[in-house]
Amino acid sequence: MSGxxxxxxxxxxxxxxxxxxxxxxxxxxxFAITSPLIAKMTPALVKSLVPNMEINLPDPKAAxxxxxxxxxxxxxxxxxxxxxxxxxxxxxxxxxxAILMLTKPIPKWSFILSKFIATSVLVLSxxxxxxxxxxxxxxxxxxxxxxxxxxxxxxxxxxxxLLIIAVTLFSSTISRSVALSGACSVGGFFLLSILPxxxxxxxxxxxxxxPTFMDKMLAGxxxxxxxxxxxxxxxxxxxxLLILTVQIFKRQEL
Amino acid sequence: MTTKTTTIAAIETHxxxxxxxxxxxxxxxxLYVPKGSVFGFLGPNGAGKTTTLRMLTGLAxxxxxxxxxxxxxxxxxxxxxxxxxxxxxxxxxxxxxxxxHEFLSMSGSIFGLSGKRLKSRVAETLELTGLKGVKKRxxxxxxxxxxxxxxxxxxxxxxxxxxxxxxxSALDPLGRKEVLDTISKLAGTTTIFFSTHILNDVERVCDTxxxxxxxxxxxxxxxxxxxQSYSSHFIYLExxxxxxxxxxxxxxxxxxxxxxxxxxLTSGVASTPGAPGLAGLEFERYREGWxxxxxxxxxxxxxxxxxxAEQGLALRRxxxxxxxxxxxxxxxxxxx
Numbered sequence: 001m002s003g004x005x006x007x008x009x010x011x012x013x014x015x016x017x018x019x020x021x022x023x024x025x026x027x028x029x030x031f032a033i034t035s036p037l038i039a040k041m042t043p044a045l046v047k048s049l050v051p052n053m054e055i056n057l058p059d060p061k062a063a064x065x066x067x068x069x070x071x072x073x074x075x076x077x078x079x080x081x082x083x084x085x086x087x088x089x090x091x092x093x094x095x096x097x098a099i100l101m102l103t104k105p106i107p108k109w110s111f112i113l114s115k116f117i118a119t120s121v122l123v124l125s126x127x128x129x130x131x132x133x134x135x136x137x138x139x140x141x142x143x144x145x146x147x148x149x150x151x152x153x154x155x156x157x158x159x160x161x162l163l164i165i166a167v168t169l170f171s172s173t174i175s176r177s178v179a180l181s182g183a184c185s186v187g188g189f190f191l192l193s194i195l196p197x198x199x200x201x202x203x204x205x206x207x208x209x210x211p212t213f214m215d216k217m218l219a220g221x222x223x224x225x226x227x228x229x230x231x232x233x234x235x236x237x238x239x240x241l242l243i244l245t246v247q248i249f250k251r252q253e254l
Numbered sequence: 255m256t257t258k259t260t261t262i263a264a265i266e267t268h269x270x271x272x273x274x275x276x277x278x279x280x281x282x283x284x285l286y287v288p289k290g291s292v293f294g295f296l297g298p299n300g301a302g303k304t305t306t307l308r309m310l311t312g313l314a315x316x317x318x319x320x321x322x323x324x325x326x327x328x329x330x331x332x333x334x335x336x337x338x339x340x341x342x343x344x345x346x347x348x349x350x351x352x353x354x355h356e357f358l359s360m361s362g363s364i365f366g367l368s369g370k371r372l373k374s375r376v377a378e379t380l381e382l383t384g385l386k387g388v389k390k391r392x393x394x395x396x397x398x399x400x401x402x403x404x405x406x407x408x409x410x411x412x413x414x415x416x417x418x419x420x421x422x423s424a425l426d427p428l429g430r431k432e433v434l435d436t437i438s439k440l441a442g443t444t445t446i447f448f449s450t451h452i453l454n455d456v457e458r459v460c461d462t463x464x465x466x467x468x469x470x471x472x473x474x475x476x477x478x479x480x481x482q483s484y485s486s487h488f489i490y491l492e493x494x495x496x497x498x499x500x501x502x503x504x505x506x507x508x509x510x511x512x513x514x515x516x517x518x519l520t521s522g523v524a525s526t527p528g529a530p531g532l533a534g535l536e537f538e539r540y541r542e543g544w545x546x547x548x549x550x551x552x553x554x555x556x557x558x559x560x561x562x563a564e565q566g567l568a569l570r571r572x573x574x575x576x577x578x579x580x581x582x583x584x585x586x587x588x589x590x
Contacts, residue, residue, distance in 0.1 A: 014349065096345055096346065100404075254314070
């Protein structure tokens with residue numbers, strides 16, 4: 001086995017042997033189970049809270065279940081991904097493990113790519129598993145799964161999360177401490193989120209438009225095709241950021 | 255003075271330089287580390303030892319100059335020699351969730367070991383470093399245990415060259431002895447580049463030493479050559495009944511009549527011609543008596559007892575002291 005593949009294996013083992021295997025999966029699975037339930041019960045809950053008032057709420061639909069799911073994924077879920085990934089490189093530099101690893105025949109590019117691949121596999125597999133549970137649960141509660149649209153929304157989410165992981169990895173690489181890495185990562189996420197609000201074209205083509213497209217597709221006001229430009233830009237941004245991270249890390253001294 | 259032999263070099267540095275802004279951490283360093291040697295790399299704190307090690311192990315790039323590690327240049331981010339070296343940093347960092355045999359197994363795999371060979375190397379290095387049978391997670395290790403595991407991982411690939419940065423500083427006396435014994439066993443087959451400030455360790459295991467100060471090489475020699483080069487012996491003398499030397503008389507004898515030391519003087523140099531054997535001597539208070547460095551040892555061996563007897567004093571101790579590596583080190587660093 002080459003140094004690169006040994007290090008990739010170590011990254012997967014680290015996920016399985018540390019808190020990382022619990023935080024993101026548990027949170028995402030929790031959202032998968034509760035989102036359909038919340039969507040189904042919200043009208044009844046609201047009515048029960050104000051029994052003497054006539055409130056006309058639309059009947060809950062399958063789309064509400066997914067809207068609830070992606071709202072949770074795209075806010076708390078992403079923050080959980082960030083906080084479990086901020087130490088990917090910064091922590092290895094601070095603790096001195098990077099020194100022991102990089103004075104062995106491990107290419108520097110593989111040090112970064114291994115972390116990206118392992119974290120992406122964790123986040124994407126968790127997202128798909130959570131989506132599968134939500135799909136099943138939504139069909140059980142609403143007798144309608146909206147499979148095609150919800151699956152397309154999951155594709156947008158997955159690509160968006162790849163960019164979030166790339167942003168976090170970049171922040172962790174340029175930072176001298178885990179705290180600074182966290183601040184840079186959250187700042188990056190915030191920037192991605194507000195970009196669509198700054199200009200009409202950014203609302204259509206910037207990576208931060210993807211969560212809005214997910215909502216619109218589920219509400220039936222946008223199609224997957226309309227989201228494709230933003231999807232491609234997000235993928236390209238993630239790839240460029242990853243290449244930049246590798247180049248910066250190659251020049252860094254430990 | 256630098257001694258360069260014709261043996262094959264494990265490491266050669268040529269005007270190696272590292273600059274951080276205006277600060278020159280390593281200044282035109284020229285080292286020659288013979289293959290198979292245990293090479294002590296000495297220097298006070300901030301001398302540039304760790305910076306040099308970082309450049310030689312591929313962790314930092316030189317600002318100027320070059321170094322050949324096992325015949326390969328370290329410039330242009332060349333990392334191709336890393337498969338043939340081992341490195342033990344001063345504070346080795348490990349993955350807390352791993353167990354020692356897992357870390358060693360991973361380290362060996364990175365070097366391309368597999369199957370029975372990997373298993374046997376893991377077992378050998380655990381045995382060598384006294385960690386055989388230790389199953390607990392590395393996160394619960396003491397600093398000394400981590401240092402020993404650090405040594406084990408540095409040796410897992412049977413490297414041709416091992417870099418060690420202060421390898422014994424965190425160890426108890428027994429652990430320190432074990433590490434030094436391990437280094438002694440490797441001598442001759444593996445080149446050890448051993449950065450330290452513990453001079454006893456250098457005296458015990460190293461055959462060649464380089465001393466650097468303020469980033470520049472002060473000297474590089476075989477230890478026995480270094481001792482010979484700086485073999486200016488001292489005389490240590492103590493007087494009976496706690497009596498003290500009559501400095502006035504000593505000065506007068508050394509300088510000639512009329513000379514007197516400054517009040518409260520406890521050390522000095524008599525640099526002008528005086529009595530034979532006492533001219534040019536250096537003296538200072540040392541322990542219960544005086545440490546005297548004569549310019550002419552043989553003459554002083556005769557003159558000093560005579561001088562003391564003339565003062566009506568009796569000698570309790572009169573001994574020749576060979577300079578320790580510490581004396582040489584302090585002397586050289588002070589001069590530089």
